[in-house]
Amino acid sequence: VNPFAKQSRDSVSALGEERLIVSIRRWLGTASPAAPFGIGDDCAVLPASAGAQLITVDPVIYRRHFDDQIHPRAVGAKLLKRNLSDLAAMGGTPTSAVLSLTLDRRTSLSWLEGFYRGLAECARRYQVSVVGGDIAQADGIVAASLTLLGQAGAKRVLTRTGARNGDLLYVTGNLGGSLTSGHHFRFAPRLAEGAWLASEPLVRSMMDVSDGLAKDLHALTPTGMKPALFSQQVPRRRGVDIRAALTDGEDYELVFSLAGNADREVFERSWRRRFPRTRLSCIGSFVREKEFPQNALNLDEYRGYEHLR
Amino acid sequence: VNPFAKQSRDSVSALGEERLIVSIRRWLGTASPAAPFGIGDDCAVLPASAGAQLITVDPVIYRRHFDDQIHPRAVGAKLLKRNLSDLAAMGGTPTSAVLSLTLDRRTSLSWLEGFYRGLAECARRYQVSVVGGDIAQADGIVAASLTLLGQAGAKRVLTRTGARNGDLLYVTGNLGGSLTSGHHFRFAPRLAEGAWLASEPLVRSMMDVSDGLAKDLHALTPTGMKPALFSQQVPRRRGVDIRAALTDGEDYELVFSLAGNADREVFERSWRRRFPRTRLSCIGSFVREKEFPQNALNLDEYRGYEHLR
Numbered sequence: 153v154n155p156f157a158k159q160s161r162d163s164v165s166a167l168g169e170e171r172l173i174v175s176i177r178r179w180l181g182t183a184s185p186a187a188p189f190g191i192g193d194d195c196a197v198l199p200a201s202a203g204a205q206l207i208t209v210d211p212v213i214y215r216r217h218f219d220d221q222i223h224p225r226a227v228g229a230k231l232l233k234r235n236l237s238d239l240a241a242m243g244g245t246p247t248s249a250v251l252s253l254t255l256d257r258r259t260s261l262s263w264l265e266g267f268y269r270g271l272a273e274c275a276r277r278y279q280v281s282v283v284g285g286d287i288a289q290a291d292g293i294v295a296a297s298l299t300l301l302g303q304a305g306a307k308r309v310l311t312r313t314g315a316r317n318g319d320l321l322y323v324t325g326n327l328g329g330s331l332t333s334g335h336h337f338r339f340a341p342r343l344a345e346g347a348w349l350a351s352e353p354l355v356r357s358m359m360d361v362s363d364g365l366a367k368d369l370h371a372l373t374p375t376g377m378k379p380a381l382f383s384q385q386v387p388r389r390r391g392v393d394i395r396a397a398l399t400d401g402e403d404y405e406l407v408f409s410l411a412g413n414a415d416r417e418v419f420e421r422s423w424r425r426r427f428p429r430t431r432l433s434c435i436g437s438f439v440r441e442k443e444f445p446q447n448a449l450n451l452d453e454y455r456g457y458e459h460l461r
Numbered sequence: 462v463n464p465f466a467k468q469s470r471d472s473v474s475a476l477g478e479e480r481l482i483v484s485i486r487r488w489l490g491t492a493s494p495a496a497p498f499g500i501g502d503d504c505a506v507l508p509a510s511a512g513a514q515l516i517t518v519d520p521v522i523y524r525r526h527f528d529d530q531i532h533p534r535a536v537g538a539k540l541l542k543r544n545l546s547d548l549a550a551m552g553g554t555p556t557s558a559v560l561s562l563t564l565d566r567r568t569s570l571s572w573l574e575g576f577y578r579g580l581a582e583c584a585r586r587y588q589v590s591v592v593g594g595d596i597a598q599a600d601g602i603v604a605a606s607l608t609l610l611g612q613a614g615a616k617r618v619l620t621r622t623g624a625r626n627g628d629l630l631y632v633t634g635n636l637g638g639s640l641t642s643g644h645h646f647r648f649a650p651r652l653a654e655g656a657w658l659a660s661e662p663l664v665r666s667m668m669d670v671s672d673g674l675a676k677d678l679h680a681l682t683p684t685g686m687k688p689a690l691f692s693q694q695v696p697r698r699r700g701v702d703i704r705a706a707l708t709d710g711e712d713y714e715l716v717f718s719l720a721g722n723a724d725r726e727v728f729e730r731s732w733r734r735r736f737p738r739t740r741l742s743c744i745g746s747f748v749r750e751k752e753f754p755q756n757a758l759n760l761d762e763y764r765g766y767e768h769l770r
Contacts, residue, residue: 169768188620194550194668195515195611197618206504207592209559209608213599241503250518252561252606257769283516289769290522290604297561297595299518299608302504309506311497359503459478460566460598 154220155294157260164264165257179268183275184282196283198248204304208238214294224263225270226337232274235300236341237404241360243310243350244302246278251285252297259294310350312371314357318412319438321379324430325405327365328397329389336402345427349408358408365407366398367456372409373438380448381436401457409438463529464603466569473573474566488577492584493591505592507557513613517547523603533572534579535646541583544609545650546713550669552619552659553611555587560594561606568603587652619659621680623666627721628747630688632714633739636674637701639711648713654736658717667717674716675707675763681718682747689757690745710766718747
C-alpha cells in the first residue's frame with residue numbers, strides 16, 4: 153500500500169490537524185488513555201514507577217524500513233515490536249509509548265488509519281499505553297519514531313556487559329532470511345523469554361540480534377576474548393545459508409551468555425518447560441583469543457548490517 | 462550552516478556507525494551518563510521515579526524547523542527547549558531525554574558535532590541526561606526527534622483543563638515576531654515559572670503558546686465560555702502588531718488562568734518578587750458566551766499556525 157493519497161480528499165491535509173487528532177484517538181481506541189494520562193495536553197502524565205525503568209527509541213521510515221508492498225497495519229505493528237525487542241533484550245516489561253510522526257501533507261488517511269490500527273492492536277496485545285506524540289509536516293517524508301518505556305525486572309537489568317571466559321552462547325529462534333521470509337514484520341518480540349532470562353542468575357549478558365549475529369556479538373564479547381561458534385549449531389531459517397544467518401539482520405532474536413559452570417541440561421530443560429515453542433540453540437562459547445579453536449567460525453569474514461554506509 | 466557535507470570525508474558515512482557513536486559520546490560529554498544509564502545498550506536504565514512523571518516529544522526537521530541560516534548549535538538547543546517548554550507548561554522538572562535521528566549519509570560531521578554540542582550544552586544547563594537514542598539513515602532527510610521525561614511537581618500536575626467562568630487570563634513574556642526576531646532559537650523555556658505556577662492553588666489551568674495565542678487558547682477554554690481579551694493588554698514584541706502577536710506562533714510563553722476571586726495584587730506581587738525579569742500580563746478573562754463584551758477581541762478573526770495545511 154502506497155502511503156501517499158491518490159486523491160487529495162484522502163490526504164491528511166484535507167482533514168486538518170484538529171480532526172486528524174480526533175481520528176487518531178478513535179484509531180488508537182483503548183490503547184490510548186484519556187488526558188492527562190494520554191493524548192491532549194502539553195505532556196502526558198505517567199504514574200510513578202515501581203522500580204528502575206527502561207527506555208528505548210526506534211523508527212520506521214518509508215523507503216527505508218517499509219515500502220508499498222507492505223500493509224500499513226504491519227508497519228505500525230513493526231514499529232512497536234522493534235522497540236519491544238530492545239526491551240526484551242534487557243528483561244523489561246513494556247508500559248507506555250510516545251510516537252513522533254513526520255508526514256508529507258499528501259499522506260493518505262487510509263494508510264495512516266491502517267498504521268495506527270496496527271500499532272494499537274499490537275499495543276493492546278503487549279499492554280502498552282500509547283500516551284502521546286507529535287505530528288510534524290515535511291515534504292516527501294513518511295516516518296514514525298516510537299519511544300518505549302518499560303519496567304525493569306524485579307531482580308536485575310540484564311545488560312550486554314558481564315560475559316566471562318567459558319560462558320556458553322545461546323540464541324533463540326532461527327536466524328537469517330528475515331527480509332525475504334517476512335519474518336521482520338511477523339516476528340513476536342521475545343518479552344517473556346527475556347524477562348525469564350533476566351531472572352536466572354547464571355545468565356550473564358544478553359542483547360537482541362538486529363544487525364546480524366556476526367556484528368552484534370561484538371557488543372557482548374569481553375576484551376581479550378572471542379566467540380567460538382560452530383557452523384552446524386547456528387539455527388537457520390529454512391533455505392538460508394550460514395552467511396545469511398550471520399549477516400542478514402532483523403532477526404529480533406535474543407543472544408545471551410550462560411555461565412560455563414551452569415548445569416546445561418537443567419537450564420535447557422527449564423527453558424523447554426517454559427517456552428516449548430521457542431527454539432533455543434547453544435551455538436558456542438566465549439574463549440580467550442589464544443585458545444580460539446581452529447574449527448570455529450571466523451566471524452571477521454562475516455559482516456552484519458552496517459548503518460550509515 | 463548547511464547540514465550536508467561538501468566533501469565526502471566530512472560526511473557521517475565516511476566515519477561509519479561505530480566511530481560515529483564514539484564521537485557522539487564525546488560531543489555529549491557529561492550530558493550523557495555511562496551505560497546502562499546512558500548510550501550503549503539495547504535500552505537505557507532510568508532510576509525509579511519519585512512520583513508521577515511527564516513525557517513529551519517534539520522534532521526539528523531540516524527545511525521545516527531550521528535552514529542554512531542557523532548554526533547547528535542553535536538547532537540542537539532548540540530541539541531540547543521546545544520540549545522543555547511543554548514540560549514547563551505542566552509544571553514539571555526535566556530528568557532525561559532520548560534522541561531519534563534520521564540522517565542522509567551525506568550529513569556533515571561538523572554540522573552534526575555542532576548540533577550535539579548545542580544539545581549537550583542546553584542539556585547541562587537544564588540538568589537533562591541524554592540517555593540514549595537511535596540513528597537511522599534515509600535519503601535527503603536531516604531530522605531529529607527528542608522525547609523528554611520529567612518529574613511532575615510535588616503538589617499537582619497543572620493541565621489545560623480546569624478554567625472556570627471569571628478566571629483571569631495571564632501570559633508571560635511578549636508575543637509575536639518570534640521567527641523574524643530569532644526568539645524561536647533564543648528563548649528560555651519557562652521552567653521555573655511553570656513549576657511555581659503549578660504550586661499556586663489558585664492557578665487553574667495552563668499551557669504553552671506555540672501555535673499562536675488565538676489558536677492555542679481554544680484548548681484552555683471551557684465549553685460555553687469565551688476568552689475576552691483586550692488588544693492593548695496583549696504584550697507584544699517590539700514592532701509587532703496585534704495580529705502577529707496573536708497568530709505568529711513559536712512564542713514558547715506560558716498562558717494560564719487564575720481564579721477570578723484570587724487577590725490579583727498579591728498574586729502579581731509574588732510573581733514580581735520571584736521572577737522580576739519575566740514580564741507577566743493580565744490579558745483578559747474567561748466569560749460566558751452570552752456575556753462576551755463588545756470591545757473584546759474577536760479571536761475568530763485570527764488564526765494561529767495550522768499544522769498539516
